[in-house]
Amino acid sequence: MYIIFFAFAYIWIMLIVTASSWISSAMVFIFGGTLLAVIYYLLDTPGRKHRRMKAEEQENQA
Numbered sequence: 484m485y486i487i488f489f490a491f492a493y494i495w496i497m498l499i500v501t502a503s504s505w506i507s508s509a510m511v512f513i514f515g516g517t518l519l520a521v522i523y524y525l526l527d528t529p530g531r532k533h534r535r536m537k538a539e540e541q542e543n544q545a
Contacts, residue, residue, distance in 0.1 A: 488519075488526055495519055 495515040502508040 485526060488523055491519060491522055 495511070495518075498511045498515060499508050502511055
């Protein structure tokens with residue numbers, strides 16, 4: 484599941500390295516990093532749900 488995240492991170496890094504100026508590199512870094520954070524958040528949704536259910540289950544047992 485996280486292979487999508489790593490593939491996008493690789494593309495993001497390559498876009499930063501090959502940018503023509505430092506200003507465009509900074510813009511790619513900012514906007515690409517934001518997009519990367521959103522992708523990670525969406526990919527981790529099942530994990531968060533599982534952790535929440537497990538915590539509630541432990542809470543109910545106590």
